[in-house]
Amino acid sequence: MTVELLVNVTPQETRVAVVENGVLQEVFIERARRRGLVGNIYNGVVSRVLPGMQAAFIEIGLERAAFLHASDIAVAVDEEKIPQDNSADSITQLLHEGQNVLVQVIKDPLGTKGARLTTHITIPSRYLVFMPEVQNVGVSQRIEDEAERQRLRDIVVLARGDQNRGGFILRTAAEGVGEEAIASDLRFLQRLWASIQERVASVGPGEVVHEDLPLVLRVLRDITDTEVEKLRIDSRETFQRVEDFVRRFTPELVDKLEYYPGERPIFDLYSVDDEIQKALDRKVQLKSGGHLVIDQTEAMTTIDVNTGAYVGHRNLEETIFKTNLEAAQAIIRQLRLRNLGGIIIVDFIDMQNEEHKRQVLRALEKHIERDHANCHISEISSLGLVQMTRKRTRESLEHVLCETCPACGGRASVKTAETVCYEIFREILREARQFDAEQLLVLASQEVVDLLLDEESTSLAELEAFTGKPIKFQVEALYTQEQFDVVLL
Numbered sequence: 001m002t003v004e005l006l007v008n009v010t011p012q013e014t015r016v017a018v019v020e021n022g023v024l025q026e027v028f029i030e031r032a033r034r035r036g037l038v039g040n041i042y043n044g045v046v047s048r049v050l051p052g053m054q055a056a057f058i059e060i061g062l063e064r065a066a067f068l069h070a071s072d073i074a075v076a077v078d079e080e081k082i083p084q085d086n087s088a089d090s091i092t093q094l095l096h097e098g099q100n101v102l103v104q105v106i107k108d109p110l111g112t113k114g115a116r117l118t119t120h121i122t123i124p125s126r127y128l129v130f131m132p133e134v135q136n137v138g139v140s141q142r143i144e145d146e147a148e149r150q151r152l153r154d155i156v157v158l159a160r161g162d163q164n165r166g167g168f169i170l171r172t173a174a175e176g177v178g179e180e181a182i183a184s185d186l187r188f189l190q191r192l193w194a195s196i197q198e199r200v201a202s203v204g205p206g207e208v209v210h211e212d213l214p215l216v217l218r219v220l221r222d223i224t225d226t227e228v229e230k231l232r233i234d235s236r237e238t239f240q241r242v243e244d245f246v247r248r249f250t251p252e253l254v255d256k257l258e259y260y261p262g263e264r265p266i267f268d269l270y271s272v273d274d275e276i277q278k279a280l281d282r283k284v285q286l287k288s289g290g291h292l293v294i295d296q297t298e299a300m301t302t303i304d305v306n307t308g309a310y311v312g313h314r315n316l317e318e319t320i321f322k323t324n325l326e327a328a329q330a331i332i333r334q335l336r337l338r339n340l341g342g343i344i345i346v347d348f349i350d351m352q353n354e355e356h357k358r359q360v361l362r363a364l365e366k367h368i369e370r371d372h373a374n375c376h377i378s379e380i381s382s383l384g385l386v387q388m389t390r391k392r393t394r395e396s397l398e399h400v401l402c403e404t405c406p407a408c409g410g411r412a413s414v415k416t417a418e419t420v421c422y423e424i425f426r427e428i429l430r431e432a433r434q435f436d437a438e439q440l441l442v443l444a445s446q447e448v449v450d451l452l453l454d455e456e457s458t459s460l461a462e463l464e465a466f467t468g469k470p471i472k473f474q475v476e477a478l479y480t481q482e483q484f485d486v487v488l489l
Contacts, residue, residue: 001020001021001227001370002020002021002227002229003018003019003020003227003228003229004019004020004228004229004230004231004232004270005017005018005019005219005223005228005230005231005232006019006232006260006266006267006269006270006272007216007231007232007233007234007235007238007242007266008234008265008266008267009216009233009234009235009237009238011032012031012032012033013029013030013031013032014029014030014214014215014216014238015027015028015029015030015267016028016215016216016219017267017270017272019270019272020370022270023270023333024270024271024272024275024276024337025333025336025337025370026336026337026339027272027276027279027337027397028215028219029215029397029400029401030214030215035214036108036212036215036394037062037105037108037109037115038105038106038107038108038212038393038394039104039105039124039212039218040104040105040208040210040211040212041102041103041104041121041196041208041209041210042058042060042061042102042103042104042105042206042207042208042209043100043102043200043203043204043205043206043207043208043209044058044059044060044066044068044100044101044102044103044117044205044206045058045059045098045099045100045101045205045206046058046059046095046096046097046098046099046101047059047065047097048065048097049091049092049095049096049097050091051090051091051092053069053091054069054070054071054090054091055067055068055069055070055091056068056091056095057114058101058103058117059205059206060103060105060115060117060206060208061206061207061208062109062114062115063109064109064113064114064115065114066103066105066114066115066116066117067113067114067115067116067117068095068101068103068116068117068118068119070090070091070094072106072116072117072118072119072120073094073095073118073119074118074119074120074121074133100205101119102119102121102200102209103117103118103119104117104118104119104120104121104122105117106118106393107392107393107394108393108394108395110392110395110399111298111399119133120133121133123189123192123193123196123210124171124221124222125185125188125189125221125249126171126173126185126221126249126250127170127171127173127174127177127181127182127185128156128168128169128170128171128174128182128185128186128189129168129169129171130166130167130168130186130189130190130192130193131166131167131168131169132165132166132193133166133167134166134167135166135167136167137153137156137157137160137167137168137169137170138167138168138169138170139152139153139169139170140169140170140171140172140174142172143170143172143174143175145175148175148176152170152174152175152182153170155179155182155183156168156170156182156186158183159179159182159183159186159187160186165190166190166193168186168189170182173223185249192210196209196210216233216238216241216242217241217242217245220242220245220246220249220250220253221249221250222372228253228256229256230256230258231253231256231257231258232258232259232260232266232269233257233258233259233260234259234260234261234262234265234266236259236261239257239259242257243257275337276397276401279334279337279338279397280397280398280401280402282294282295282412284330284334285308286308286323286326286327286330287326288322288323288326289307289308290305290306290307290308290323290326290327291306291308292304292305292306292327292330292331292334293306294334294338294340296338296340296396296398299342299343300342300343300344300345301340301342301343301344301345302344302345302346302347303331303334303344303345303346303347304347305323305324305327305331305346305347305348305349306323306349307319307320307323307349317351317352317353317356320349320350320351320356321351321353321356321359321360323349324348324349324351324356324360325359325360325363327348328360328363328364328367329363329367331346331364332364332367332368332370332371333367335371335390336370336371336373337397338396338397338398339392339394339395339396339397340390340392340396341373341390341391341392341393341396342389342390342392343387343388343389344387344388344389344390345385345386345387345388346385346386346387346388347384347385348360348380348384348385348386350384351384357380360380361377361379361380361386364377364386364388365377371390373390373391373393374390374391375388375389375390375391376388376389406480407480407481407482408482414480414481414482415481415482416481417445417447417448417450417451417481418451420444420448420481420482420484421448421451421452421456423484424442424444424448424452424484424486425459425463427484427486428440428442428463428467428471428486429463429466429467431486431488432467432469435488437469437488437489438469438489439469439470439471439472439489440467440469440470440471440472440486440487440488440489441471441472441473441474441486441487441488441489442471442472442473442474442484442485442486442487443474443476443479443484443485443486443487444473444474444475444476444479444483444484444485445475445476445479445480445481445483445484446475446477447481448481448484449473449474449475452473453473472489
């Protein structure tokens with residue numbers, strides 16, 4: 001597996017594409033006018049306490065107040081330690097209106113929901129995650145060798161000294177890394193936390209105390225793939241900034257950095273823009289001829305697998321099995337590419353063979369290992385559905401790039417021209433009975449007016465005779481198919 005990162009920078013936005021074996025797998029987009037907030041630390045102010053929900057709304061200077069649950073509260077404002085699990089404690093004992101509290105964003109605002117907060121502050125670096133409110137040292141579960149886990153713990157305990165100022169988690173990237181590199185990371189995090197504490201005293205309520213790194217540097221900090229072959233950047237200024245960062249924190253990537261000066265847009269190298277466009281479609285074609293149908297709703301995402309044009313070469317069960325296997329790989333790619341999170345329901349084509357079911361589940365689990373987001377897959381239910389969860393910290397690709405359709409209001413369908421014609425007839429009757437007018441003028445879209453004057457002309461003539469009033473029509477080019485007005489003249 002070879003991994004290549006493409007970075008496209010403009011004054012308005014930064015885009016990072018993760019390409020594995022020549023195929024786009026993930027894309028990150030950050031716009032100058034709307035930067036991601038995850039990881040930012042704020043001097044929040046409690047605006048409202050909700051005992052019934054065991055939560056509070058916190059003002060952090062955003063359009064909508066952010067949400068803080070009792071279970072995410074680590075320390076009270078008087079600096080007394082609160083138990084790690086506060087779900088049983090009353091929120092009124094932990095917070096009160098007008099109180100200042102240091103909070104960190106763990107989820108960006110999504111749709112109509114405000115940002116999700118925690119007071120369990122964590123500050124990541126290349127090899128470590130610093131947790132100022134605890135004292136323990138943990139190691140990533142992905143580091144399985146017990147001797148290596150113990151070696152890493154010993155390095156951190158020794159570097160931290162007797163001061164016991166905060167706890168640490170060793171990240172997957174720390175595996176095999178030398179003592180000095182980890183100790184340097186630790187000292188950097190301690191200095192950063194000291195500067196954050198100083199800034200808390202100087203910033204006002206509801207203001208930002210610490211901002212996380214910009215997108216490109218975050219991706220570099222968090223990447224754990226040793227298979228990264230190239231990191232191409234099409235901005236000279238960003239390249240120099242990244243080079244300085246890499247030399248300091250990830251020197252093993254220095255030789256893989258490349259400034260891309262080509263006239264051809266960098267995202268055209270692997271047709272990234274075309275793949276992004278496809279990722280906004282509801283239907284995803286499979287190479288075999290089958291397809292996926294992906295529907296993203298407020299509560300969950302549903303994925304339906306269909307054989308489509310694929311008829312197979314053997315029998316029906318074998319055709320279904322092959323389609324489901326191919327779909328398993330495509331589904332995981334789509335989850336990463338579209339950044340779909342929360343509850344995900346996959347409706348595979350029904351399989352009778354138990355071994356086939358196990359193999360499809362194993363294929364899902366195998367492909368999801370490449371996903372950096374925390375995922376969980378359940379067994380196939382009695383209805384043939386696979387339930388999944390994927391941690392959601394930022395908006396999906398669709399929510400970043402698109403907005404609700406003004407014509408359908410998000411329904412993904414519009415009323416037919418015939419339906420609108422009959423609504424117009426009812427409105428004409430209503431207006432004619434209530435008001436005295438010499439004639440009526442109907443303003444509507446081209447499709448509706450054409451239908452009224454053609455197929456519905458007989459009904460229209462009958463309506464004019466019934467009301468005793470002439471009816472005129474005017475096409476409004478800016479009206480959607482559902483919009484119309486009946487004007488009295």
